[in-house]
Amino acid sequence: MNSKKIWLSSPHMGGNELKFIREAFDTNWVAPLGPNVEGFEKDLETYLGHQSHVAALSAGTAALHLALILTGVKKGDEVICQSMTFSASANPIAYLGATPVFVDSESKTWNICPEMLEKAIEDRMAKGKKPKAIVAVHLYGMPYQHDEIKALASRFEIPIIEDAAEALGSKYKGQNCGTLGDLSILSFNGNKIITTSGGGALVTKNRETKEKAIFLATQARDTAPHYQHSEIGYNYRMSNIVAGIGRGQMEVLDDRVKARRRNFDFYKSELKDQKNISLIEEPDDFFSNRWLSCILTESFERREEIRLKLQEQNIESRPLWKPMHLQPVFRNCPNYSNGTSEELFEKGLCLPSGSDLTPSDLNRIIETF
Numbered sequence: 530m531n532s533k534k535i536w537l538s539s540p541h542m543g544g545n546e547l548k549f550i551r552e553a554f555d556t557n558w559v560a561p562l563g564p565n566v567e568g569f570e571k572d573l574e575t576y577l578g579h580q581s582h583v584a585a586l587s588a589g590t591a592a593l594h595l596a597l598i599l600t601g602v603k604k605g606d607e608v609i610c611q612s613m614t615f616s617a618s619a620n621p622i623a624y625l626g627a628t629p630v631f632v633d634s635e636s637k638t639w640n641i642c643p644e645m646l647e648k649a650i651e652d653r654m655a656k657g658k659k660p661k662a663i664v665a666v667h668l669y670g671m672p673y674q675h676d677e678i679k680a681l682a683s684r685f686e687i688p689i690i691e692d693a694a695e696a697l698g699s700k701y702k703g704q705n706c707g708t709l710g711d712l713s714i715l716s717f718n719g720n721k722i723i724t725t726s727g728g729g730a731l732v733t734k735n736r737e738t739k740e741k742a743i744f745l746a747t748q749a750r751d752t753a754p755h756y757q758h759s760e761i762g763y764n765y766r767m768s769n770i771v772a773g774i775g776r777g778q779m780e781v782l783d784d785r786v787k788a789r790r791r792n793f794d795f796y797k798s799e800l801k802d803q804k805n806i807s808l809i810e811e812p813d814d815f816f817s818n819r820w821l822s823c824i825l826t827e828s829f830e831r832r833e834e835i836r837l838k839l840q841e842q843n844i845e846s847r848p849l850w851k852p853m854h855l856q857p858v859f860r861n862c863p864n865y866s867n868g869t870s871e872e873l874f875e876k877g878l879c880l881p882s883g884s885d886l887t888p889s890d891l892n893r894i895i896e897t898f
């Protein structure tokens with residue numbers, strides 16, 4: 530095995546990141562605030578549009594934690610969460626002593642199923658517990674069925690927390706993912722479509738909520754010359770160094786989306802003659818950043834066969850997210866499942882999807898098939 534390792538999703542710098550970091554050093558803004566933090570927030574606000582206000586934070590997980598706090602989630606509450614997702618969508622619910630209620634996916638987008646969601650809300654309400662929020666996720670960059678989910682959220686008056694960690698650059702009916710929820714979150718972790726090495730953001734609908742988020746993220750200091758606190762605070766602000774990477778990455782975001790979509794198109798055309806392998810299509814008016822290109826095979830055995838063959842060739846691939854309702858840590862949480870996410874987990878595989886994959890990398894991957 531002498532060929533170079535092909536990773537699932539690698540960081541891909543644009544070139545100007547170091548320039549922004551150098552500016553931070555030259556001006557001694559080596560702190561969790563400064564011009565890069567404000568610049569990065571402005572870049573994101575301009576990109577997202579829809580009058581969004583952005584607070585740059587230390588992680589997407591921190592953004593979800595603050596989103597739940599700002600929504601008023603408290604100990605003993607229930608929060609609906611898409612089951613098919615990364616654990617970071619659900620963990621912050623548990624930080625607050627609240628209970629996640631997991632809802633299964635539909636097969637068109639692999640995201641939260643409107644019918645199951647309706648069933649779950651009605652059942653929780655019949656049990657005397659109205660859910661405090663709905664955490665909906667755009668898995669692998671594919672938008673969830675927003676109109677359907679939003680209609681239910683409005684009917685039952687439950688706020689949506691949009692987990693757009695994997696979906697910066699995706700659009701639903703022309704509107705950017707990251708602006709669809711009552712509150713939305715982004716992630717800039719090392720393997721996301723753009724990265725700051727680690728980081729996240731909370732997207733709000735107004736300036737006051739953004740300011741409240743920054744207040745909580747900087748230890749909840751009251752206005753006073755001394756340190757005074759009337760609320761519990763957190764240390765969740767993004768550093769000015771990290772934000773410099775983000776400013777450089779924003780310059781190349783559109784290129785990164787194009788490259789990831791090109792990977793997907795390559796897999797789709799090269800794998801079309803493979804028996805029983807399929808890739809998920811974009812429904813009309815859905816635009817996915819194709820963060821990860823995933824295939825569905827006919828069985829768990831076939832998926833494992835492909836994964837192990839790729840591994841032999843020094844190529845990283847990964848099963849789809851294991852649903853949260855199957856995770857040992859959440860085994861006692863209520864769940865509303867229809868079998869979709871379990872089947873996806875059994876038969877699905879994420880292929881290398883980095884924006885820096887070369888034609889020869891892609892050919893090496895396809896040859897394995």
Ligand SMILES: *Cc1c(COP(=O)(O)O)cnc(C)c1O
Pocket residue numbers: 587588589590591614615617618666692694695715716717718727728729
């Ligand atoms: C990456 C990710 C997060 C968490 O973001 P971090 O920045 O790693 O804390 C949350 N939800 C989903 C769906 C993710 O993929």
